[in-house]
Amino acid sequence: MNKVEILQIIQFKLSEKIQNLEKMIAETRASNNETKSSMGDKYETSREMVQQEINNLQIQLNENVKAKNSLKFINANPHQIIGLGSLVETNKGLFYIAVSLGEIVSDKKKIFVISTESPLGTALFGKKKGEEISFNNTKQIIQNLW
Known part of the structure; x- marks a missing residue:
């Protein structure tokens, strides 16, 4: 079994996850900026829901970045x-x-x-x-x- 190859596969998969999460955050932020409305409370509720989604994605991104960084310590x-x-x-x-x-x-x-x-x-x-x-x-x- 080639542990170096396994480690490379793990790093690649984590890099893919990180890129996807970064893309999703950017897209969600862009959609949040496009949600202009004169509806008052509905606009604020929608904006808050989008912000919560961005926060959840950011938490996932941070966990994946931390996981990828921890791979550096593997022997x-x-x-x-x-x-x-x-x-x-x-x-x-x-x-x-x-x-x-x-x-x-x-x-x-x-x-x-x-x-x-x-x-x-x-x-x-x-x-x-x-x-x-x-x-x-x-x-x-x-x-x-x-």
């Missing part, structure tokens, strides 16, 4: 103990411990990118190859660790 070398940057194979799948991103595909294999704060990430953290964890009332055995 792509093989790990003996599961931590940030570990690629873990259990009898239930492949997991890359980095940021909360969901599923990616590398070398035609599905890999779930999870954060250390996620319930599964927390269960795996600090474990070694051959150890067993219990997650959602299901036992998983750590078969491989890179």
